[in-house]
Amino acid sequence: MKTSNRISRRNFLLSSAAVGGGLALGFTLPASKAQAAAAAGPKRVNIWVEVAPDDSVTIKYARSEMGQGSLTSAPQIVADELDANWEQVHIAYVDVHEHILMNKAWGSMQTVGSQTIRNSQSYLRQAGATARAMLVAAAAQTWKVPASEITVKNGIVAHAASKKQSGFGALAALAATQAVPKDVPLKDPATWNIIGQSKPRVDIPASVNGTQVYGIDVSLPGMVYAAIAQSPVFGGKARGFAADSARKRRGVIDIFTIDDGASVVVVADNWWRAKNALAEVVIDWDEQGNGKADNASIRKFFEAGLTATDAAPLPNNKGDVDTAMKGAGKVLEAEYFTPYLSHSPMEPMGATVQISAAEVHVWASTQVADGLASEVAAALKLKPEVVIVHRVQAGGGFGRRGSGDFARQAALIAAKLPQGTPVKLLWSREEDTQHGMYRPLAMYKLKGALDANNNVVAWQTRIASGSLMAQRIGAPLAKGVDGMATEGFSRLPYEVANQDHSYIQRATHVPIGFWRTVGWSQTPFAREQFIDELAAAAGEDPLKFRVRHMAADELSRHILETAAKAAGWDTAPPKGVFRGIATTEPYASFTAAVVELSVNDAGVITIHRIVQAINPGYVVNPLNVRAQLEGATVWALSAAMWGEIGIERGRVKQANFHDYRVLRLKEMPKVDVVLAPTGGFWGGVGEPGQAPLIPALCNALFAATGKRYRSLPLTQHGLSLA
């Protein structure tokens, strides 16, 4: 790489430091600020652990931070096996470019699917334990004592017999030269002393004084700003545009289309000027035949999928459903509907790109830092090795930033500008709402049968939904089934001898994406209400009915009973108060919820309390797990009450937070989070909390009103939230 190209990078660091952010330079725990400042010449013991002469330890973090907290909790795992002193630990992002040049040495950077802890813990523990063993080997060599007699505790390496001890700093250089031991034994979870602790989040101090740097905050010398208008109808193209008056506006630099006319862009010296000029551009859009699609036509297409004969069976089908249904005492049927939803993170989409002769620099809030380099490289027909992605905190992600569409656009815009010009693309909130990667719309048709003893003897499910695998990832479906659209039905926690589940893909022109909790955000709405419907048909308590069908699924029973106990399920609620319950098994975790509410004659719902229980196997940071479940509750309630992206004339009807309502503070109910880790497995935390919540809410509404709410959002049924 040429030195000249590095200058812009340094400028960014200086600029970000000028805003007061230390982000690009790494996070520092408050107590170790002085030590970190003095930390000259750190030694890399391995790629995850660097030790400075002053004993401070820098632990690398490979994934993104978007509010889920693993910037703090993932390094806790390394620090524990390392037996570091947490007060001396400081956390830094892995350099994305180095990661790509080193053949992705730090593993996956994907911050999706609640996987940062569960899919990294094995190599993070190994990294900490290995670095510890190498520090011990260095001490053994220095002190000429057997390594087996050396202990490490709280950042101190010691040999009791010779009364020798040392911090990590003095041993780091020698440790780095040691042979890397293989298969170092890991700690017994019972002896963990940093994992399991509510360590304060390292990114929080910068979030309370305005110094946190998000993608939108990047500032570079000579930077220009871009506003974008994407085709209102998905898939449309601009035939042409008239921009005579817009070009004359103050600050406007250029106006052009990108992506073969899919978007019109105004570049100006200030974003507000670019956006205002864009509003004056008259664009002639070719709708490419998609301008007639609407809610009704889409619904009709999905409904046809519920009875189509070419659906694909799920692998867990068993028995003979038809025969079992015929011989059954009671047969129930129900249809459920869940709409398209927008992520709407608080920070709108955008990216800053600077293209020089040899390198492309990208600054963007992303959930897939290395994937972004590939996407930008592909757009510019370059190799990913020349694309340098810079880390920033994401102002919310929720799956939306798993896509790199906005960075791709910024790269195409930069390519149209004089070489070396940094350009910051920012979407307006309206563009964000109307050009999402929406949670797929899905419809479910369920049929179930009870025998004479009120046992569920047959269960049939038809799922009609978009396919993230086929439509977003572009991968073929395994035997016609999309794993994400069918999660929740591909393994029922309930024992039913005869099962027949099937999936049919319904692709429309509406783009779909990974929306927090993905399939688990919607399949439980059908499954966990239907099991309630079966319980009601049997005249049984919904908890007891579920438990009775869960004899072989100990962990599902455990979390369900944990939530029920915390909610006082066995004690009758006060008069006029009703409860609903639901249980789920998302992202290798187990979650259950109880909602306690009352509903008045006007349909106003008062939620008195929500109990959220989770068993993620192990809890790395209890405080953060609680925060994630509180947040997931807000997320789920927003979707339940108001969430809907509707289509009209081929385009999205909603535009901003006034018509895409989300929960506000005054509507926040009391939430009691119960952490119930059993150990023995590693499950996710960021998404599972949402899964049981909406069905628990709807089951409580049934208890209160006797009515089943089988489509969302609930405001469409005349309900509102107090």
Add this chain to the structure above:
Amino acid sequence: MKLQINNQVHEVDVEPEMPLLWVLRDILDLKGTKYSCGIAQCGACTVHIDGEPMRSCVLPVSSAEGKRITTIEGLSHDASHPVQQAWVKHQVPQCGYCQSGQIMTAVSLLEKISKPTDADINAAMTNICRCGTYKRIRDAIHDVAGNAPEVAKA
């Protein structure tokens, strides 16, 4: 035009109708105040004008001329404001993006009502948080007010 921001006078040459938010962010490089909705719905852009919380995304800069403008950067030099400290103590932020606006709104509430009730908090704190930090925001405000403090559970 002259603007008094965080006790400093800044001279800017901008259109009078440019919203204060964009003057702060793109002209003066004060990036702590955030853009999110642009229509005064979410409150991420909240600043104080003569001590009053205002949504700077819809406030023409000309209407702030001659007034005291305070942004998150001007709240304290070292995050020592009691509301900032309570935000850390209760581990309020998740992604953190809305929190400048939440904090500015909370500071204003507490300046007007030193011991706000839940109803006062409901009425004042209309800012949107997509991560869902509302419970902790409420707890932190009660803590600053000395209302039966409830520290974030460990």
